[in-house]
Amino acid sequence: MGLFVILAAVLWGAGVLAGAPYRARFAMIGALYGGILVALLVLPEGNALRTGIGGTPGEWLVAGGAVVLIWLYSRALSALKARHKSKAPVQAGPGAFSGAELQRYARHIVLRELGGPGQRKLKQAQVLVVGAGGLGSPALLYLAAAGVGVVGVIDADKVDIANLQRQVIHRDQDIGTPKVFSAARAMGAQNPNVVVRPYHRRLSEPDAQELIAGYDLVLDGTDNADTRYLVNRACVAAGVPLVSGALSQWEGQISVFDPARGGPCYQCAFPEAAAPHLTPACAEAGVLGPLPGVIGTMMAVEAVKVIAGAGAPMLGTMLIYDALYGQTRSFRVKRRQGCPVCGHMA
Secondary structure, eight states: OHHHHHHHHHHHHHHHHHTOOHHHHHHHHHHHHHHHHHHHHHSOTTOHHHHHHOSOHHHHHHHHHHHHHHHHHHHHHHHHHHHHHHSOOOOOOTTOOOHHHHHHTHHHHTSTTTHHHHHHHHHHOEEEEEOOSTTHHHHHHHHHHHTOSEEEEEOOOBOOGGGGGTOTTOOGGGTTSBHHHHHHHHHHHHOTTSEEEEEOSOOOHHHHHHHHHTOSEEEEOOSOHHHHHHHHHHHHHHTOOEEEEEEEBTEEEEEEEOGGGTOOOHHHHOSSOOOGGGSOOHHHHOBOTTHHHHHHHHHHHHHHHHHHTOSOOOBTEEEEEETTTTEEEEEEOOOOTTOTTTTTOO
């Protein structure tokens, strides 16, 4: 077969010099191969030309078949590469999911009450969390993990070492960093698909309504009574649902307030702020470290339900959790006639 290889190389080189296309060069080599096969089949054994060619017809057929298979494989591979290159990149439209997102949210998508439509609502939602402390920490992490498209977080404080016992979104290296930026980093690390809007300032009367009106839902995890009433007023004015949580030592509470959908507002449940000595701050009264995790996570659950329209959110229901004795109790909260915030609503 050495003679065939030499002759094939000569033919190929001659074709290159003559500028012959690939197909013509392969055709010349194929004709040479065919001539050799004919010679081996026609010429008698012992013939000088047959002896010079060498090999048997069967060996040449096997060699030719191997070359054909290799050629077919290379052609198929080239076709696949060309097909892949020809595919235009898919532009994800509003609410569309990438392959990675479908895998990330697969456990949501298989839930009958959520499914693809519910997950799409989460991706398109914009949620504001007031406070990046004990309640905001788990709520923010789970909103990011759940795939809420835009999460705003407003807080004027910086991370302090005393926060780390319960505010799990922050780390030791974050001490001295504004909480909103620490939280934004943690959320981005958890889910890079989520857009985080940090507001390093205190929520104030002049901008509260304008800020809240730009969101679909608000979670309030502050420990300041004035801010709670301010958030409630702004939510009612903008028609935005409010998920509210609170903590005290071993107890936590959570409810959903939404007068626009027939529920009460926060001031219906608490017409007046409690006296300061009845609601001491965490620094004075203390708070169980895991307790904010329980209530803050429940706030994220309620947020997902409200956004996706799943199940029955705790609208008009307040749940109290007593961690010390492992007990829960709930009671109805009704719209209050004459409420200065939502009493004018039908």
